[in-house]
Amino acid sequence: MGKNILNNLPLKIGRRNFLKLASVGAGLGISNAFASNNSIRPASQEEIKNPFPNSKMVKTICSICSAGCGIVAEVQNGVWVRQDVAQDHPISEGSHCCKGIDQIDLVKSKQRVKHPMKKVAGKWERISWETAIKEISEKMLKLRAENGPDVAMFLGSAKFNLQQAFYFRKFAAMWGTNNIDHVARI
Ligand code: SF4
Known part of the structure; x- marks a missing residue:
C-alpha cells in the first residue's frame, strides 16, 4: 500500500x-x-x-468547502469512476478531511437524494419542487407571523460562492433578521 x-x-x-x-x-x-x-x-x-483501461486522470478541486483541497478524479468515458488524493497539491498536500475523501459519493452514492422527499406516516415519499417550496414557505411564514423574524437562523453553506453568499445574506435581511452565520465559523 x-x-x-x-x-x-x-x-x-x-x-x-x-x-x-x-x-x-x-x-x-x-x-x-x-x-x-x-x-x-x-x-x-x-x-x-x-x-478502467481507458480512464484518464483529471486534476480538480474538492468543492465541498472553500479550503479547495486537491483531488485526482479518474474518469472513464465521461464517468467519474474513482478518486485519489492529489499528492502534489500546494494546499492539501495529499490529504483530505473525512468529507472530501469520498467526494465521489456526491455523484456515485446510491443514497444520494435526487428529489425533494417528505416523510408521510413514517415513510419517505417523493414530492415535486413546487410542493416542497410551497409547504416549506408556508410553514416559515406561519412561524414568523406567530413568533417574529428572529425565530429563524440562517446558516450558510461552505459550498457557497461569493454571489450565492450575497443572495443568502439578502434573503435573511428580507426575512427581517440578523441571525445569519456561515458553517465554516461554526
Ligand atoms: S471538504 Fe475537506 S477535503 Fe474538501 S476542500 Fe474542504 S477541507 Fe478539503
Missing part, C-alpha cells in the same frame, strides 16, 4: 486492490442477484491491476 494510483499497484490485497476487485465484480454483474453463472469469472491479473 502507499503507492500512488498513477503507478502500478502492488499485488497484495490492500484497501485499494480490494476496491479494484469490487469494481471488476460490479462490471461483470456479480452484484446482480439475477446474473447467470456464465457471466461470472475470476478477474484476470491485468483487470485487477487496471479495471
Whole structure:
C-alpha cells in the first residue's frame, strides 16, 4: 500500500486492490442477484491491476468547502469512476478531511437524494419542487407571523460562492433578521 494510483499497484490485497476487485465484480454483474453463472469469472491479473483501461486522470478541486483541497478524479468515458488524493497539491498536500475523501459519493452514492422527499406516516415519499417550496414557505411564514423574524437562523453553506453568499445574506435581511452565520465559523 502507499503507492500512488498513477503507478502500478502492488499485488497484495490492500484497501485499494480490494476496491479494484469490487469494481471488476460490479462490471461483470456479480452484484446482480439475477446474473447467470456464465457471466461470472475470476478477474484476470491485468483487470485487477487496471479495471478502467481507458480512464484518464483529471486534476480538480474538492468543492465541498472553500479550503479547495486537491483531488485526482479518474474518469472513464465521461464517468467519474474513482478518486485519489492529489499528492502534489500546494494546499492539501495529499490529504483530505473525512468529507472530501469520498467526494465521489456526491455523484456515485446510491443514497444520494435526487428529489425533494417528505416523510408521510413514517415513510419517505417523493414530492415535486413546487410542493416542497410551497409547504416549506408556508410553514416559515406561519412561524414568523406567530413568533417574529428572529425565530429563524440562517446558516450558510461552505459550498457557497461569493454571489450565492450575497443572495443568502439578502434573503435573511428580507426575512427581517440578523441571525445569519456561515458553517465554516461554526
Ligand atoms: S471538504 Fe475537506 S477535503 Fe474538501 S476542500 Fe474542504 S477541507 Fe478539503
